[in-house]
Amino acid sequence: MDRIVLKSFGKINLGLDVVRRRTDGYHEVRMIMQTVGLCDTLTMRKTKGEKISMKCDLSFLPTDRKNLVYQAIELMKERYHISSGVAVDLKKRIPVAAGMAGGSSNCAAAIKGMSQLFGLDLSIEEMCEIGVSLGADVPYCIWGKTALAEGIGEKLTRLSPMPDCWILIAKPGISVSTAFAYKNLKLDQLEKHPDIDGMIRDLENQDLDGICSKLENVLETVTIPKHPVIRDLKEHLLEHGAEGALMSGSGPTVFGIYKEKHTARRALESLRGIQDVKQAYVVRPV
Ligand SMILES: C[C@@](CO)(OP(=O)(O)O)[C@H](O)COP(=O)(O)OP(=O)(O)OC[C@H]1O[C@@H](n2ccc(N)nc2=O)[C@H](O)[C@@H]1O
Ligand SMILES: Nc1ncnc2c1ncn2[C@@H]1O[C@H](COP(=O)(O)OP(=O)(O)O)[C@@H](O)[C@H]1O
Known part of the structure; x- marks a missing residue:
């Protein structure tokens, strides 16, 4: 070859x-x-x-x-x-x-x-x-x-595969370095930790509602105060039919989870006028 x-x-x-x-x-x-x-x-x-x-x-x-x-x-x-x-x-x-x-x-x-x-x-x-x-x-x-x-x-x-759904991915035009996000995390001040074990059970039960209710990323405690656009974007996706929304990794990409393709597509359309969003796609889990 x-x-x-x-x-x-x-x-x-x-x-x-x-x-x-x-x-x-x-x-x-x-x-x-x-x-x-x-x-x-x-x-x-x-x-x-x-x-x-x-x-x-x-x-x-x-x-x-x-x-x-x-x-x-x-x-x-x-x-x-x-x-x-x-x-x-x-x-x-x-x-x-x-x-x-x-x-x-x-x-x-x-x-x-x-x-x-x-x-x-x-x-x-x-x-x-x-x-x-x-x-x-x-x-x-x-x-x-x-x-x-x-x-x-x-x-x-x-882990068990994610139940089928539509995922809207939106990247605001700011950059966050991974090292910065981890370095500035105040671990001892975290009020709450994500329910990872609960989400693993939701995956086993193919419970998309359960998964959406447990979406949580502790690095948001660093990135959201610095870049409020991340919170605004999450709220926008939730207002446009997402079952749940979260920042991915160290950010700044935000994703929303949708049950129906047309709801996800409509939410994608709604992002068109928003200048802060530089790239957006509707995808499915692999
Ligand atoms: C935050 C996450 C979540 O999936 O992804 P991204 O946002 O990068 O996609 C990862 O933990 C990122 O992994 P990755 O991007 O491969 O990290 P690396 O290049 O190895 O490390 C970049 C820097 O991030 C910090 N780092 C990374 C991973 C880790 N478990 N602890 C850390 O403190 C270190 O300061 C390191 O110097
Ligand atoms: N093949 C590559 N694709 C994208 N970025 C790369 C690549 N190789 C090195 N980099 C560097 O790594 C940095 C982080 O890129 P990326 O992997 O896209 O981020 P993240 O881990 O946050 O998703 C970029 O700023 C870029 O300079």
Whole structure:
């Protein structure tokens, strides 16, 4: 095989709890992760010579060692003594720096792609071990679908799939860094923690109402006071028929969950006049 095309899906967090701050600055979390049908496309091919060359349709994204895709290829070339060159072309649709793990997902796709392109036949465990050295969310992106993520995000447990529904994703035109959100979280001042175990039971029972009533993300306590547009957007989605709404990951993307496609589409239309919203899509859980 000389060329491979991979789909790289985004995620949302249906629940995000922080349990403990570690001495290395990372945080122990309990998160319910859900892949959604919004994806980037990664095309990889072998080239003559030894170099890695990367192209991306978003000019502001790095295409050198700063890109997680580049890092994954470089690491795997070294680890598996691959001398061939690799050319990679990335087409982005997942909002960038949005709390949807776009970069981590691209990184996971590149790890899978390298394994297939060079016949490495790596196990999921091996790919996750490589992935976690590049980002806490990468192992989950290798797994995909519905999962509980613990540790720094790398300890994964498969969960029952999310009941079918429509998810409206809306990204305001602000940026929040993941490191900033975690660093500024006042763990000892949290009044309430998300009911992650209750949501796991709701997933087992395919209880969408239960899931929607338990959507909670402790990082909102950092991002909403700084960027009230996140709260406004959640309220907007709820006023337009969402069963529940939440910020994903470290934000600023907000999602709303809908039972009917037409309600979700109408809510999407209602966002058109709102200048703060830069990207919006209606998708389904994967
Ligand atoms: C918040 C979440 C929720 O899914 O996602 P995003 O908002 O990035 O999509 C993740 O925990 C983000 O994971 P990821 O984006 O892979 O994190 P990394 O690149 O490894 O870390 C970026 C920075 O975030 C902080 N960090 C990350 C993960 C973690 N469990 N504790 C942390 O404190 C650290 O300061 C770290 O330097
Ligand atoms: N393949 C990639 N796609 C998007 N961003 C990337 C990628 N590689 C590195 N980055 C860098 O990572 C930062 C966070 O991007 P992203 O993964 O989209 O955010 P998040 O984890 O919040 O969803 C970006 O600002 C960008 O500079």
